[in-house]
Amino acid sequence: MTRFLLHALAALAIAGIVHVFAVAAVPALSPRDAWTQVGAFGPDGRLNPVPRAAPGVATLPQIDPAMAHAVCRFDLAAGPMRIRARITETYWSVALFDRSGANLYSLTDRAAEGRPINLIVATPEQISQLRERPLPDSNEAIVVDWPASEGFVLMRVFVTSESAAPDVDRAIRAATCDRAQPR
Amino acid sequence: MSGRTLTAGPRLPILGARRTSSRAIVSPLRAFLALFVTAFVGVAGGLWSAWWVIQRGEPFGAVEAGPWRAFPSIGTPDADPYSRAIVARLGLVPLGAAEGLAFTARTDSEGRSLDGACTYRISGDTPSARLWTLSATDRAGGVLANQANRLVLTSREVLRDRDGQAVISVGAEVAPGNWLPISVPGPFQLVLRFYDTPAASQSLRTGLVLPSIVREGCR
Numbered sequence: 410m411t412r413f414l415l416h417a418l419a420a421l422a423i424a425g426i427v428h429v430f431a432v433a434a435v436p437a438l439s440p441r442d443a444w445t446q447v448g449a450f451g452p453d454g455r456l457n458p459v460p461r462a463a464p465g466v467a468t469l470p471q472i473d474p475a476m477a478h479a480v481c482r483f484d485l486a487a488g489p490m491r492i493r494a495r496i497t498e499t500y501w502s503v504a505l506f507d508r509s510g511a512n513l514y515s516l517t518d519r520a521a522e523g524r525p526i527n528l529i530v531a532t533p534e535q536i537s538q539l540r541e542r543p544l545p546d547s548n549e550a551i552v553v554d555w556p557a558s559e560g561f562v563l564m565r566v567f568v569t570s571e572s573a574a575p576d577v578d579r580a581i582r583a584a585t586c587d588r589a590q591p592r
Numbered sequence: 593m594s595g596r597t598l599t600a601g602p603r604l605p606i607l608g609a610r611r612t613s614s615r616a617i618v619s620p621l622r623a624f625l626a627l628f629v630t631a632f633v634g635v636a637g638g639l640w641s642a643w644w645v646i647q648r649g650e651p652f653g654a655v656e657a658g659p660w661r662a663f664p665s666i667g668t669p670d671a672d673p674y675s676r677a678i679v680a681r682l683g684l685v686p687l688g689a690a691e692g693l694a695f696t697a698r699t700d701s702e703g704r705s706l707d708g709a710c711t712y713r714i715s716g717d718t719p720s721a722r723l724w725t726l727s728a729t730d731r732a733g734g735v736l737a738n739q740a741n742r743l744v745l746t747s748r749e750v751l752r753d754r755d756g757q758a759v760i761s762v763g764a765e766v767a768p769g770n771w772l773p774i775s776v777p778g779p780f781q782l783v784l785r786f787y788d789t790p791a792a793s794q795s796l797r798t799g800l801v802l803p804s805i806v807r808e809g810c811r
Contacts, residue, residue: 412626416626416627416629416630417630419630419634420630420631420633420634420637421634421637422634423630423631423633423634423635423637423638424633424634424635424637424638424641425638426634426638427634427635427637427638427639427642428637428638428639428641428642429638429673430638431638431639431642431643432642432645432646432673432674432677433673433677435642435646435676435677435680435681436676436677436679436680439677439680439681439683441681441682441683442679442680442681442683443679443680443683443684443685445683446683447685462735462743463735463743464734464735464736464737464743465737466735469683469685470682470683470684470733470734471682471684471729471733471783472685473694473725473727473744473783473785474725474727474735474743474744475725475727475744475746476725500722500723500787500788502688502690502691502692502787504685504687504688504691506667506685507669509676509680510667510676510679510680510683510684510685511667511668511669511671511676512667512668512669512685512686512687512688513669514688515688515689515690515691516690517690517691517787517788519722519788520690563685565691567723567746567787569746569748570748570749
């Protein structure tokens, strides 16, 4: 009996350890994590529009059908990234996610106080390099200190009415997410 | 005497030897099997419990207001390992605290599961926000098709009465005023998203009031 209890306790201890490791391993093993799904909308290093949420449309899971979305997967290994857009008279937000899908930074039109979207995403080393050799018109940009190499941008723009949808789509197509080029 | 010892002598050691050998063979096998079963039960139990918690898709740290629930910590860097696993399994891109907060209701205000065969009336105060949107989805979060092709109702287009209150009808029957159509009978959920809202920050979440969902009738 005591031997059975000992085995049961041992099984419980093993189950606990396996449980903790299994839960912790899911983000690394998930075949459908946000990073993978975001990559399906176009090449990395540029801003790709995401289809509006509608019945039967393959898009990002559980996004607001009232919003137009665009994504940009980036890798800072080859240099800092720059995100620029001019979206007016509607709610917008730009969120930066790390590879595991954690939202590390976000900016809304209210926080930007009506200015156009002008973000530079750089690693701490790249930021110190930018201080020595600034990019053109970088004094207007918001510099985001990125703790990793990879990440992705998610832009949300509120579509006030269906008649405003073409304007929003145009603004998103005109927005850029590319390598910050020193000139 | 000598005969006895002779006959008994060789027998006893043999018996003894047999005993120890049978113990030596059976016990390690049993011990090994017991260890194997223990390890198997442990590993299987650990994997199963992890799968069960994650597929339920309900992270900890829910904020509740009537039938509405939100998970403000999901998608943040300080989310717990379960939320991280749920977010990664589904590939979610949750709203950050600066952007807004999404509430989901699976039941009406009396706790009955939302059903596409019924009509509901949503009314009451909402937290202050720059913008809100209301949409109906299936239990997995996919937007539901409807006959009027109106997938979402927003604070910009909603009609308000003289006191500034908005009353929204949800259901299959065409309703005057604010109507969010549902064409598919069966369980669904309502998603109410607030953008640019102080309700998304921790300190202002106490005493949060959200609209009630009242069932008016079923087909």
